[in-house]
Amino acid sequence: MYTDLQLYIDGEWHGGAGRKGEEVINPASGKSLGTLPHASRADLDRALAAADKGLAVWRATSAYDRGKVMRKAADLVRERVEHIARVMVQEQGKPFAEARIEVVTTADIIDWFAEEGRRAYGRIVPGRGKNVRQLVLQEPVGVVAAFTPWNFPTLTPVRKIAGALAAGCSIIVKASEETPGSCVELVKCFADAGLPKGVLNLVFGIPAEVSEHLIGADSVKKISFTGSVPVGKLLAGLAAKGMKRATMELGGHSPVVVFGDADPEKTADTIAAFKYRNAGQVCISPTRFYVQEGVYNRFLKRFTEFANNVKLGDGLDKDTTMGPLANARRLDAMEAIVNDAKSRGGKIVTGGKRRGNQGYFFEPTVITDVPDDSKIMTEEPFGPVAPIVPFKSFDEVVERANSLPFGLASYAFTTNTQTATMIGDALQSGMVGVNSVAISTPETPFGGIKESGYGQEGGIEGLEAYTNRKFISQG
Numbered sequence: 114m115y116t117d118l119q120l121y122i123d124g125e126w127h128g129g130a131g132r133k134g135e136e137v138i139n140p141a142s143g144k145s146l147g148t149l150p151h152a153s154r155a156d157l158d159r160a161l162a163a164a165d166k167g168l169a170v171w172r173a174t175s176a177y178d179r180g181k182v183m184r185k186a187a188d189l190v191r192e193r194v195e196h197i198a199r200v201m202v203q204e205q206g207k208p209f210a211e212a213r214i215e216v217v218t219t220a221d222i223i224d225w226f227a228e229e230g231r232r233a234y235g236r237i238v239p240g241r242g243k244n245v246r247q248l249v250l251q252e253p254v255g256v257v258a259a260f261t262p263w264n265f266p267t268l269t270p271v272r273k274i275a276g277a278l279a280a281g282c283s284i285i286v287k288a289s290e291e292t293p294g295s296c297v298e299l300v301k302c303f304a305d306a307g308l309p310k311g312v313l314n315l316v317f318g319i320p321a322e323v324s325e326h327l328i329g330a331d332s333v334k335k336i337s338f339t340g341s342v343p344v345g346k347l348l349a350g351l352a353a354k355g356m357k358r359a360t361m362e363l364g365g366h367s368p369v370v371v372f373g374d375a376d377p378e379k380t381a382d383t384i385a386a387f388k389y390r391n392a393g394q395v396c397i398s399p400t401r402f403y404v405q406e407g408v409y410n411r412f413l414k415r416f417t418e419f420a421n422n423v424k425l426g427d428g429l430d431k432d433t434t435m436g437p438l439a440n441a442r443r444l445d446a447m448e449a450i451v452n453d454a455k456s457r458g459g460k461i462v463t464g465g466k467r468r469g470n471q472g473y474f475f476e477p478t479v480i481t482d483v484p485d486d487s488k489i490m491t492e493e494p495f496g497p498v499a500p501i502v503p504f505k506s507f508d509e510v511v512e513r514a515n516s517l518p519f520g521l522a523s524y525a526f527t528t529n530t531q532t533a534t535m536i537g538d539a540l541q542s543g544m545v546g547v548n549s550v551a552i553s554t555p556e557t558p559f560g561g562i563k564e565s566g567y568g569q570e571g572g573i574e575g576l577e578a579y580t581n582r583k584f585i586s587q588g
């Protein structure tokens with residue numbers, strides 16, 4: 114069973130009646146799952162007015178009481194985990210086990226922010242004069258407009274929703290039109306938990322039209338976007354016009370550095386599993402593998418074995434370990450990357466092509482012998498393609514790893530403590546995993562530098578993203 118696709122505005126669900134819409138496609142079959150209604154301009158204006166009213170109610174609710182509603186929503190997400198995960202698999206393609214983990218983490222994120230909202234501390238700064246009290250307070254930033262992509266259909270919305278709600282903001286979410294059902298289910302949990310109407314609104318439509326309308330509205334004070342660098346730049350420009358605060362979680366191209374003292378087999382097992390998660394459609398997916406010469410062959414062999422053992426199939430099949438790509442655009446992108454690599458002397462060690470002619474399946478792929486200026490080494494693949502190349506020295510690999518305009522995530526593996534410290538310091542990215550891939554948790558900041566964006570979600574930073582600091586000098 115899929116879900117009833119609807120908009121959620123001012124505490125009411127709205128179906129397709131009289132509205133334009135689009136089909137939502139199951140990427141494993143290419144078949145339609147249902148029709149998603151698009152919000153009209155009048156719908157968007159109603160959502161804006163509702164969010165304004167919702168803000169007044171919600172910011173006046175204590176953090177303690179806000180937390181109670183949020184924790185109830187988290188409990189409902191957990192109760193409904195099997196259903197939400199099934200909806201997600203059908204529209205996004207990832208294996209059920211991965212979808213389940215995403216939904217459980219979604220609940221954990223709500224819980225984290227429900228608690229953290231009670232710790233939106235200010236401070237008292239000693240005054241210069243005897244009779245002056247200087248207070249620094251955190252206040253909700255106001256109405257938030259959030260735009261989320263199709264690769265993590267509950268995780269990306271919840272980071273924005275939970276951060277905003279914990280801070281006392283109201284929010285309008287435009288989730289992905291390609292994976293809308295999961296977010297509908299998530300929003301239902303908040304609605305059923307008793308969130309006052311207008312505090313959370315969910316809309317869909319033509320992305321450029323919706324974002325322009327919402328970001329241009331006076332009442333919207335904060336933008337949060339997760340998606341590609343070009344769209345991020347466009348939305349950051351719209352936000353700048355109104356001098357609005359923005360958080361931009363954009364693409365990356367994460368280097369993995371495997372030093373000669375690391376265990377090549379153990380490292381390959383860890384990082385290959387992480388590579389093919391969600392068929393590589395993850396912004397922090399490891400995407401460029403630099404392996405020191407001494408362990409290169411052993412690492413490549415084990416990584417390739419892992420790729421060959423991946424079970425490609427419908428995410429609802431029990432044996433599947435990698436699902437289809439989420440849409441036909443990704444298939445085209447994979448083909449372009451592989452063709453470019455081949456034309457530049459690259460060797461396809463395994464995979465390299467589409468599987469079957471139903472749905473959007475692409476084989477787990479390993480490529481070697483690609484030059485640093487090839488497409489795969491310079492553009493985010495966002496798919497199951499792993500280029501593996503050798504390196505000689507620390508300084509050389511740091512230069513190559515840092516050479517791109519992106520800076521979201523990077524990874525390094527070594528058994529030498531000094532090398533671990535040095536590489537953690539040297540890699541230019543918002544998050545670095547050293548002998549670890551656990552770089553995304555509810556409690557820790559998640560975000561990039563350089564063209565990968567600015568601002569963070571998660572951790573205390575994820576709450577501050579939705580507050581303004583106010584200084585009161587009280588005589």
Ligand code: NAD
Nearest residue numbers: 260261262263320321324340341344362363364396493495
């Ligand atoms: P895209 O650039 O067309 O869209 C990226 C996302 O932005 C989609 O969710 C889309 O609905 C949304 N979007 C597009 N135009 C918008 C607008 N004007 N206003 C608001 N939202 C808008 O690319 P795509 O084909 O969907 O995905 C391809 C690339 O996007 C990937 O290669 C990857 O780099 C990036 N991406 C990144 C993430 C991430 O988690 N950072 C997620 C999905 C996609």
